[in-house]
Amino acid sequence: MRGHIICSGFALILIVVFLKFSSHGRCSYNDKYKSLVRSHPSWGIRREIMERHKNLVFFYKTLLGIKFTTPEEVDVLRFMEPEMDLQVPVDRSEASGTLTCKDLSHVTEIDYIGSGFTKIVLKGILVNGKTVALKSIHAEGNDMKSCVDRYGDRGGCHRLATYKLQKEIALLQILRCPGIIQLHGQCYDNSVASDIRVTAMLELGSPLEMIQLLQTPWEERFKICLELVQLLHYLAHSPIGSVALLDFQPRQFVLVNGSLKVTDMDDATSDELPCQADADCALTFPARTFAVQCSVTGACTGSNEKRNLYNAYRFFFTYLLPHASPPALRPLLQEIMNATGDLRFGINETLKAFEDVLDLYKSGMNHSQSHALKDYTVLQGFRINETDEDFSCWPSYSYQGCLLSVHDPTEAAELCNSRPHCRNFVIGQQRTWTGRYLASFTKNSAQLVPDESSCVYMKRSSNSENFTG
Template identity: 35%
Template sequence: MASVIMYLCQRCRVTPMLFLLIIPVVTAMYLIYSLHKQILLFPTNEISKEHQVRILHLQGLVEDLNNEISETIAERDLLREKVQFLVGNLSQQMQLLSKENGDTWMDKYLELYQNENFENEQLLGCKQLDTIQILAKIGQGYSKVVQEGLYGRTHVAVKSVAAVVRDVQSCLKSNNYKKTEDCYLLSNYKLLKEALMLRELKHESIVKLLGVCVRSENPSPYIHERGITSVVELGSRDAVLLPQLKKLPWIQRLKISQSLASLLSYMAESPLGSLRIPDFKEEQFVMVDDVIKLSDVDDVTNLEPSCDDDMKCLIDGREIGIQCHSSYRCLGMNSRLNFARANEVFLSPLLQHSAPIKLQNSVTSLLQDVKNFNVDANELQLSLQRLEKQYYKLNSDPAF
């Protein structure tokens, strides 16, 4: 019997609650089998009166067990319907919030979730997150607070909603909601959206999601009481500020630029569609083990900018070869905007500053092509790789 249960544990991918309902069914079936076996052991022509009473008793037990099986199956089906209802209701609410914010990423995520065979990654859950020791507050944005935590011996970044963030404060001061909890709805949505996106987006220049816990919509200073908490890799924000980056050797800045070019390429063709970082700035990134990584994705969207007959598809007031689509969207604009902002914030400052004299012409020419959109992210990666080879040749060959 134990082996049957262990087999089910290993082979059946069911939720713990459904599994608890399955155990009585298996147990009952095993008992029925045993009881029938005992009945068959008695020859019909030699059954004594005492044995007949025992057989009747056993038959009554079999009937009771059959009834219990039927009731358990009914309870299982009812529970399954409730779970499906809750999942569907949650999906509808998140889709509604997504559309209210002019975002369609949730449709893409649900399509992937329903149609693809997702691997169930071993993310930390509420029980594990409750053991994290909060060490210090390291950042605060419009919708969430970021703290440094210690999980075992690993330092992590803990993200959660708090009453002090700007979005919540603006809502509380507006008095537009009767319940205080309602003012946490948008911020909680953004935190959940970020966790879902980080689970799907896999790239070496995007922070890794380590765990998530959802209890309610209420915040708390204590991690074991917080409504929603997500945990990601811990990185340094100070290390990605431009004054700090400019102190690095030029070849290291070139490698950072290569990582950014790879990220731009991935964002243009991600599993969630072409994604745009609306607020592309240094503060959206961290440095993890000398690798620059995008850490804040709650505002990332796959919705292309809108346009019409009077509003053209422009970047910084200039045309870029994209026409307004019949859907009144500038299709292809997301990747171009990321490209332009990445060049403005990182690429030009990092590559131009103290570039090797014999490579300055190549650097200037490449950055001009980037500015004029004469190259895409893939071509940029190849050009940066050629620059790296030229750099090492320059340092190994004095005659170069």
């Protein structure tokens, strides 16, 4: 099979060279090339396949460091593509840990996770017990159905869809960032030429549920927004230039060990909008339109960065940043909201603003000036054995009690004083991602339990209450 492919490819190159240098041909190489291609049956789907192949070749060049010296070389690859097997190369820098088809064949306990327009995602367990996500083409998905309805070529439509997944695999090997889902390996099966099967093996995440996020403490919501800004900063300065996430929706993101990661990259692009004048560079969203300047190179420079940033504002910042935020941070957060909502800030300025908020939050925001702690007695080496009769609060790190993030005991005392039911609080060694302590607030102190790593703070007015140790 491959021998025939090589011979066909060689013959095609001879045809291209002949057409280019034929003395009696009056048309240019490009005209003859286009005429030759358009005379082939199923020109419509072949044209789409060739365009996607052209994009994929670009990512391969970046991944492998290949340099095509002439446009004709790229065009030959584009024309030959329907008869070629085009496999995403393995990243040799991590070859020792790369999963292959052999690993895929031993995956067990396969279960459905979800599906989208083009792909389906399953989860399975490797031989070593590790759970991974398995992403492949959804044969019954809307992408395949609409393509088959349009062209009537199921094999061609499957290849067209497969290119999207291959592009995603290539991008995941090129773009390395904590905010991008990790590619563990791939399986490229071309045993049936008419139905090439590609499977990406990825780290497993949980879907991003915005309603659940809104019920979490502000510190955790800020973490999601900060991680998103760090991702967009990386994409704006990536190895292939500024990258835009064209399908920017919360459903394209997952949480892996509590950290935000983008999991769908097939609609990412490093191409800025083409233009001839500034009017061609308008970025239009449902509620706003922004002007971008057309550069001398004929591209709307900065459009990718601005598109990402405004989408982050309208899908994430609007819902997660201001809600129940610490009062001392609200002026800074409001400036971030205004500046990103109007696109006055670029991604560099936005990241700096987020880092300033983080620094202020870690500093304790001047709680050390408070005298609230003088109302409490400290019992070192104890914690309170909480009961079901105790009170809960919002937003709490625990659904069954009142567990809040504090900078120090002084801030915890202020929080306890602001809650009518609170009589005591306990601070141990458990900390949040910012280094702040987790304090447990209670109304009862009926039972003290020895715990060398904890301290109990009891309101002096409640010291006369009976408790057992």
